[in-house]
Amino acid sequence: MDFDLPEGAIAVREGVRAIAGKYDQDYWNRCDAEKRWPEEVWRELVQGGWHSLAVPEEYGGAGQGLLELSVALEALAAGGAGGAASFMYLLTPAFGGLTIARHGTAEQKRAFLPGIASGEIETCFAVTEPDAGSNAIDITTRARRDGDGFVVDGQKIWISGVERADHLVLVARTVPAAEARPRTSGFTVLLVDVKAAVADGTLAYRPIPKLGTNTVASSMVFLDGVRVPADRVLGEVDQGFAVLWDILNPERILAAAGGVGFGELALDVACGYARERAPFGTPIGANQAVAFPLAKAKAQVELARLMTYKAAWLWDRGRPCGSEANIAKLTAADAAWQAADRAFQTHGGMAYSLEYPVARMFRDARIAKNIPVAEELVLAHIAQHELGLPRSY
Ligand SMILES: Cc1cc2nc3c(=O)[nH]c(=O)nc-3n(C[C@H](O)[C@H](O)[C@H](O)COP(=O)(O)OP(=O)(O)OC[C@H]3O[C@@H](n4cnc5c(N)ncnc54)[C@H](O)[C@@H]3O)c2cc1C
Numbered sequence: 001m002d003f004d005l006p007e008g009a010i011a012v013r014e015g016v017r018a019i020a021g022k023y024d025q026d027y028w029n030r031c032d033a034e035k036r037w038p039e040e041v042w043r044e045l046v047q048g049g050w051h052s053l054a055v056p057e058e059y060g061g062a063g064q065g066l067l068e069l070s071v072a073l074e075a076l077a078a079g080g081a082g083g084a085a086s087f088m089y090l091l092t093p094a095f096g097g098l099t100i101a102r103h104g105t106a107e108q109k110r111a112f113l114p115g116i117a118s119g120e121i122e123t124c125f126a127v128t129e130p131d132a133g134s135n136a137i138d139i140t141t142r143a144r145r146d147g148d149g150f151v152v153d154g155q156k157i158w159i160s161g162v163e164r165a166d167h168l169v170l171v172a173r174t175v176p177a178a179e180a181r182p183r184t185s186g187f188t189v190l191l192v193d194v195k196a197a198v199a200d201g202t203l204a205y206r207p208i209p210k211l212g213t214n215t216v217a218s219s220m221v222f223l224d225g226v227r228v229p230a231d232r233v234l235g236e237v238d239q240g241f242a243v244l245w246d247i248l249n250p251e252r253i254l255a256a257a258g259g260v261g262f263g264e265l266a267l268d269v270a271c272g273y274a275r276e277r278a279p280f281g282t283p284i285g286a287n288q289a290v291a292f293p294l295a296k297a298k299a300q301v302e303l304a305r306l307m308t309y310k311a312a313w314l315w316d317r318g319r320p321c322g323s324e325a326n327i328a329k330l331t332a333a334d335a336a337w338q339a340a341d342r343a344f345q346t347h348g349g350m351a352y353s354l355e356y357p358v359a360r361m362f363r364d365a366r367i368a369k370n371i372p373v374a375e376e377l378v379l380a381h382i383a384q385h386e387l388g389l390p391r392s393y
Contacts, residue, residue, distance in 0.1 A: 005067075005071065005309075006067070008064060008068060009067055009068050009071045012050065012053065012064070012068045012071050012072050012075070013071050013072070013074075013075045015048055015050055015072075016045070016050050016071075016072045016075035016076050016079065017075045017078075017079045019041065019044045019045060019048065019050070019076075019079075020041070020075065020076050020078075020079020020080045020081060021079055021080070022044075023038075023040070023041055023080055023081075024080065025080060025269070025356075025357040027040075027080075028080055028081060028082065028084065028215075028357065028360070029354070029355070029357060029360060031084065031214075031215045032084075032212075032214045032215060032360050033214075033354070035214045035215070035217070036215065037164065037215055037216060038081070038084060038088070038215055041076075041081065041088070042088060043119070045076075045088070046118075046119035047119075049061070049062055049117070050072055051088075051089070051092060051093045051097075051119070052093065052097055052116060052117040053068045053069050053072060053093065054066065054068075054069050054093060054094070054097050054098040054101060055097045055101055055113050055116055055117045056101055056109075056113070059101075059109060059110075059113030059114050059116075059117055060113065060114045060117030060118060061097065061101075061113065061116075061117045065312070065315075065316035066098070066250055066253060066254075066312045066315045066316050067309065067312040067313055067316055069089065069093060069094065069098070069250075069254065069257075069312075070253060070254055070256075070257035070308060070309070070312045071257070072089065073085055073086065073088075073089035073254055073257045073258050073261065074257040074258070074260050074261035074264075074305075074308075075261065076088065076089065076261065077257075077258050077259075077260075077261025077262045077264075077265060078260075078261035078262075078264040078265050078268075079261075079265075080265065081261075081265075082261075082262050082265050082266070082357075082360070082361055082364060082365075083212070083213050083258070083262055083361070083364030083365065083367075083368070084213070084215040084216075084364075085258050085261060085262070086254065086255055086258035087160055087161065087213065087215065087216045089254055089257075089258070090125075090160075090251060090254055090255075091122065091123060091124050091125070091160060091161040091164075091165070091216070092116060092121075092122045092123050092124075093116075094247075094250055094251065094254055095123050095124060095125035095169050095247065095251075096112065096116050096121065096122070096123030096167065096169065097113065097116045097117075097123075098250055099169055099234065099243070099246070099247055100112050100113055100116070100191075100234070101113060102246060103189075103234045103235045103243050103246065104234060105231070107231065108191070108231070108232075108234070112167070112191070115166075120166075121166050121167065122161070122164050122165050122166055122167075123165050123166065123167050123168070123169060124159060124160060124161040124162050124164070124165040124168055124169070124194075125159075125168070125169045125247065125251075126156040126159045126162070126168055126169070126170050126171065126221060127139065127156075127171040127244065128156060128157050128158050128159070129141060129154070129155060129156055129157060130155060130157045130220075133157075134373070134374055134377050135393075136171070136244065137177055137183050137184065138177050139154075139171065139172070139173055139177075140154060140173065140176070140177070141153070141154025141155065141156065141170070141171075141172045141173060141223060142154055142172060142173055142174075142176070143172040143173065143174050143188055143190060143228065144174075145174070146227070148229065148230050149227060149228055149229040149230045149232075150172075150174075150188075150190065150227070150228045150230070150233075151225055151226065151227055151228075152170065152172055152190065152192070152223045152225075152226040152227075152228060153223055153224060153225060153226075154172065154223050155220065155221065155222055155223065156170075156220070156221040156223070157208070157220050157221075158208065158218045158219075158371075159205065159218065159219050159220075159221045160213075160216050160217070160218045160219075161216050161217070162194060162205050162217075162219050162221055163205065163207070163217050163219065164216075165194050166193070166194060166195055167191050167192065167193060167194060168191070168192040168194050168221075169189060169190075169191060169234065169247070170189065170190045170191075170192045170223075170228075171187060171189055171240060171244055172187070172188055172189075172190060172240075173186055173187060173188070174186055174187070174188040174237055174238050174240075175238060184241040185238055185239070185241065186238050187238070187239070187240035187241045187243075187244060188233060188237050188238060188239075188240040189233070189234040189235055189240040189243045189244065190228045190232055190233060190234070191228070191232040191233075191234060192223075192226055192228055192232070193232075197223075197226045197227075201224075202223065202224050202225045202226040202227070203221065203222065203223055203224075203226050204221075204222045204224075205219040205220060205221045205222070206219055206220045206222075207219045208220060211363050211367070212360065212363040212364045212366075212367065213364050213367060248372075248373070249311075249315060249321060249322060249325045250315060250325075251372050252311075252325040252326060252328065252329040252372065252373060253308060253311045253312050253315060253321075253325050253328055253329070255329050255332070255333070255368065255371075255372055256304060256307070256308040256311070256325070256328035256329045256331070256332035256333070257308050257312070257332070258332075258336075258368070259304060259329075259332030259333045259335060259336040259368050260301055260304050260305045260308055260332050260335065260336075262336040262339070262340070262361070262364075262365060262368070263297065263300070263301035263304070263332070263335040263336040263338070263339040263340075264301055264339075265361070266297075266336065266339035266340045266342075266343040266358075266361050266365065267294060267297060267298055267301065267339050267342075267343070269343055269357055269358060269361070270294055270339070270342060270343035270346040270347070270358075271285065271294060273343075273346055273347055273350075274290055274291070274294065274346050277348075284346065285346075290345075290346055293338075293342045293345070294339075294342050294346065296338070297335065297338045297339040297342050298339075300331065300334065300335035300338055300339075301332075301335045301336075301339060303331055303335070304328065304331040304332035304334075304335040305332075307324060307327050307328040307331055307332075308328040308332055310324055310328070311324035311325045311327075311328045322381065322385065323381065323382060323385055323386050326373075326378045326381045326382060327378075327382065329372075329373065329378055330375060330378045330379070330382075332368075333368035333369045333375065334369065334375075336365045336368050337365045337366060337368060337369055339365070340358070340361045340362050340364075340365035340366070341362065341365075343358045343361060343362070344358050344359075344361075344362045380392060380393070
């Protein structure tokens with residue numbers, strides 16, 4: 001057993017922490033209040049190559065793995081970004097960089113990866129539909145063969161970052177669920193040129209008013225006759241479910257890494273306040289009623305970190321990691337939520353002030369239990385695959 005992070009991962013953690021350290025909580029509060037992408041931080045990540053860690057070196061990236069990407073995301077979240085960090089690392093670095101590096105043809109890699117590495121190309125990912133969230137099998141967005149390509153019609157919901165994206169990694173059905181045998185067949189993953197489709201009027205989006213995670217919009221996306229050339233299929237036609245799973249596991253592991261960093265940040269903010277605030281003369285942190293829940297949250301963060309690194313380590317070695325990815329996501333989301341909740345409690349009335357960061361953390365941490373996969377679906381996976389219990393759905 002070796003619990004030391006590889007040297008490369010330590011360098012990643014230090015590099016990203018150095019960038020995050022330049023931006024205080026007022027900066028993140030402002031981005032959130034103004035509903036704007038943290039462009040300054042993003043540009044620094046791009047310049048340092050910290051967003052393209054998983055892009056192979058021959059295409060301008062760092063040629064590292066999911067562990068390094070997870071460590072970077074965790075460092076950004078812990079260094080101040082909190083919930084915003086997950087979107088910054090999922091949308092382009094993972095959904096674009098990692099997925100195309102894994103499943104792209106040589107021509108697709110040449111077309112997309114250098115642009116992702118230089119920061120010129122941004123991506124986002126669309127699987128969720130109004131009537132198919134947890135149950136992705138039943139999506140109805142349809143890609144029909146048309147000449148030398150496909151025409152796509154359908155609707156997606158909650159698509160984060162589509163307003164920035166150049167390309168959308170779209171999960172569609174080339175065979176409707178009712179006709180697909182097995183039901184996991186008939187999926188095709190397509191790279192949709194968002195800006196071209198918006199320009200020719202075949203793709204439109206409408207941001208959904210939402211409670212938090214305001215540094216990126218999450219939108220309804222309407223696809224009405226979007227043309228996609230045949231050379232924009234990621235993986236095999238009709239066999240896209242394999243690609244989808246290969247996106248969902250890293251998504252869970254990265255979401256877990258974001259939760260770990262978020263938890264650490266919330267504890268940092270909470271303990272800073274608990275060391276200073278002294279309404280009865282001694283700092284409130286001296287009260288075990290304040291300190292113990294924070295200590296418990298710290299223990300949960302550390303446990304979640306171990307499972308997150310293990311899941312990423314397995315994935316990087318091409319080994320099965322479905323349960324580990326799910327357990328990491330479950331424990332990290334809960335750890336982040338417990339930490340944010342205790343940070344909120346520790347701040348007393350000040351927790352409600354929008355001039356402090358805890359109100360934002362409180363609402364942003366809560367959604368981590370529901371997305372990218374709901375806690376119940378994670379528990380269902382563990383019950384079925386680890387405990388051998390019958391499946392409920
Ligand atoms: C801020 C935000 C950003 C997002 N970004 C993206 C994105 O970029 N791209 C994208 O494709 N999607 C995105 N999503 C969608 C997200 O992945 C889904 O919301 C999530 O998968 C849950 O699906 P749902 O909302 O349809 O919930 P549903 O499937 O309707 O489930 C609702 C609730 O029912 C319970 N439940 C459902 N099924 C079961 C079961 N079998 N057993 C027990 N309980 C069950 C769970 O508690 C679940 O939370 C985003 C969502 C949000 C809120």
